[in-house]
Amino acid sequence: MDKDYLIDQYVNQKLSEEEKVVFHEILNTDEDFQEEVEMYVDLQKVVREDERQRLQTKVKEWSKIHRRRRRRRSYIYLAILMVASIVSIILVLKLVQPSDIEGMYANYFQVPANDYSPVLRNSREELQTRAFTAYESGEYALAAELFEQSPEIEVNPSLQFFYANSLGATGQFESAVSILEKINQEDFRYREEVYWYLGMFNAKVGKASEAIENFEKYIEFSPDEEKTVQAREIINILER
């Protein structure tokens, strides 16, 4: 039997039972054969080690790639976290904004004092007197109702002004704005005050840009320096 064949079969663990008998017979009697076998066994180990070293290099490369991928993934998570934080901050600011407006409204809003005060004796005038009485005593819902019933309301912008403010004082801002918008072109006693209250009510319903425009108009027309300064402060708050 070919010795080389036997050695190959041996190192690859493929010897048949019959071949094993022959192989061990030769191995026990032939020193050269023993050396040959040792050389091939060593060779097999060496080839495996050579391959192992090649794979080690490759696997170390994969390790670097893996680490880079994980790092990249961490950066992506970090970026997502940052975006989420920014969005949260923006949302919080958005939520905070109304409370800024609430604060502004609380600080700056005051129903206009009744310096109109008509004192008339007939029934029509009585209705107005009752309306202003209610207005002055802070019963704005009643005042609004009485102003609305006044026959003069359609032709008297001053009455409409107080009617709108009565509505505003009871939280009916949209209605108040629509009445004030109807009279803001009129040249009458409370012309510049109309802009102030339009600004206030628009701010209350979240129409910041309209409110800013109203306060700018107020600054343009109002001779009241103190309130003009306040109007600028309000604009600053609304611009935030």
Added chain:
Amino acid sequence: MMLTFCNDFDKMNKKDLDYIKRLERQDEEALQELYFSFSISFMKFFRKYGFTKPEREDLFHDSLIAMYQNIIQKKFTNMDVGIKAYLWGIGKHKAIDLLRKKKIRSAEILKSEDGIEEQNGVLTDRQKLLHQYFSALQPSCKKVLKLFYYEGLTINEIVSLGNYKDANSVKSTKSRCIKNLRELINKGRHG
């Protein structure tokens, strides 16, 4: 310290069989996929035995390579266990060696009877010398010797790979390469 081993791994499934086939064909992309799939869980699993991160990383690399080499050399025969269980098994054996090296008394550590063959990269001085000569061979020689003594292929199997004309061509290439290797060894002995 008792090194326990999880038995709750999946049995060999279709995916595992597919991987085995790919690894047998020496598809190193499959090996890379397994690297990425198992790296984190393997490292986590062996953390509880007190190994450092670099030790665990080496353990993983050595185990993965040993698994791959065993599959190529058809030493992975227990088809009852999945790839993960097999890899973890090799890892356990290597961990035992590492613990022993670290002088940790681990006499009670049980080597399971799963028949996992270990072949570490520890060469004797003579083998190291032989490795030097082997490294000096032509790539074609290294390749044919690798086919014979690493993959354990027969002459006919090597012919069927398509790189050689016939069995005689394989035989003569192999003889020439062994002759070259012997010459290098003799030169080393006398020079």
